[in-house]
Amino acid sequence: MSTVTATIRHRVLPPRLTGQEIVLAGVLVVLWAALAVSTPAFLTAGSIQPLLVATAPIALAGVGMTIVIITGGIDVSVGGAIMVCSVLTAKALVGAEVSLPVAVLLSVAVGGALGLVNGVLIAYGRVHAIIITFGTANLFMFLGLRIFGSGTVNGIPGTLAFFGRGAGGRTLGVPHAFLITVLITAAAWWYLRHTAGGRHFFAIGGDAQAARLAGVRVQRRVLLTYLITGLLVGLASCFVIAQGTSTLDQSVGSGKELAVIAAVVIGGTSIMGGRGSVLGTLLGALLVQSVASGVTQLGWRSQLSDLFVGVFIIVAVGADLLRTRARRSR
Amino acid sequence: MTAVAAQKEGTGARILRVLLTQRIALLAVLIVAVVVTFFIQDAGGYLTASYDFDYMSASLISAVPLAMLGLAELLVILSGRGGIDLSVGAIVSLAGMVFGFAYGEWGWPLWAAIILTAGFGALCGAVNGFLVSYIGFPALIATLATYYAFKSIAIVINNQEPISTAPIQKLFSISKSVELPLFGQYVPDIPLGIFTFLLPTVVAVWLLLARTAYGRRLYAIGTNDVAARWSGLPVRDTRFKAYVYAGLLAGLVAVVTVGQFASARPDAGVSGNGMALPAITIAVLGGVAITGGIGRVAGVVLATLLIVWLNAGILLAFIGNEGSQYQLLALGAVLVFAALLNGLTNRRYGGTS
Known part of the structure; x- marks a missing residue:
């Protein structure tokens, strides 16, 4: 009797840890061990802490992107949005000398507004997300460059050092930016797995029409996913500013949308929608950043890490494809 | 039913319907509107230089890579099942380096170097096609992965250095403008790349799509994958070839780009915004349905002209x-x-052509 209940419960709820996540965690352990053996400096706080700080913005934006992709959408405007949020916040820090909470609120609010634009256009314009966000990516970049004016933003004060790499950005050796990312990931994991609202996202990604007939307010939920992504991108932009030096140049955010999508996909979220986990995304972002860090520490060309990212995507998604095929034929 | 409705609707409604359902008509009207707007601005002296037929003709040089990659995206998106190619820009970078080696350093003759580059592009496209069509990767994922891989190899292969030896620098003549024979003195000079690369490509893709069995198969698998399979079409093979052709076009664009920069740059196709995003934009603007099976060569070409002439005007209207x-x-x-x-057209008229 109890086994029957267990099976049913198993079918309704996805497993706490998917195979992909276990494999990813294993790969991470092996990679870190290999790097530790080849370059002893890798497993020191001085090397791991910057790695975690650098992972945070990608993983944080990845939480939103995971939810978007679970509903069957995609957001390629993240890079442009990061640019707008970070340049506005940086200008506010320089010009108005705003405090830390105000800067974070401003960045998050701007990110939310940009996400709302995407959400409204996609949910109510009934156009495929990739097209709309390609368009808004251009619009956001225009906005960002206009705010930049010409040249860079210089002399950014250390207000955001709380999120940075310095000693002020850590508690008990753990960087705040990474800690916040982990907390938000955990909250999103719980919300997606254990609440009706969270399950609705999966339902929409599985079959939007069926979800609508089952009483899910599809348009509103879809709008929400892009809003969440925008808000998280706003916070991630603060991390990006804190990571850098006191100068912000116009390349900020460039190519970040693809890095975020890569982390999500390596984490085992299906691009077709209906399946995915934020925990995998965090591990995926960590893996990508570990490779980038490892490649530089081994003294190889830093651009070589992109090749590994490509290979990881192929292997991660390919393994998933083969597993699905094996399950179906069984 | 539709016949009755068509008889009842007035002239205004009919024009609106044609503009909304015929993307080519809409693009043509938009092009005229853009050109007339800038001509008026020019006459009023609001532009920093004169926007005339000579300027419009000279700006066509930027239409060459844009339209060719737009056509590459057309082929891939037509093949359906979420078809898209994010890697075309990275292929342009990598194939450009191959061309730089062959023509600039190994001293191959130009024709052989071009064939090698196009073939190499097709090989890169074949990797995409294999992953998407035979293994079953979603196109977005497969081409995202190859985008990263090709981009990385292109930069690492020559230690981040561009190749700009003497033969490469002489190639700049590709982007020169020439006077047409016979009636040349009556019309503006036209960039040479239009005749050597763009027009042959446009004609070839049009023939492929509209006049060959392969073209009909491509539209068929894009419209309905399952139905095509049950009708005995070689679905996988057809989709695979679409990615190969897209890679081939990207390889040709690599040659054009090397000529334009007079240097084989390792980041030619991925710097800044990259080349893939504008190409996809052009395809969508040209009326290619992202779901597959719908799209025409003429739409892509007109969309390119619209964007190129709009961009050319904007450059003159603003400073710096x-x-x-x-x-x-x-x-x-x-x-x-x-x-x-x-979206609006789909809801109101139930489809666009």
């Missing part, structure tokens, strides 16, 4: 780098507008 910023605005606004229009 403001112009390139407003080009982003124009591209984004036009794309969102076109996408929303597609």
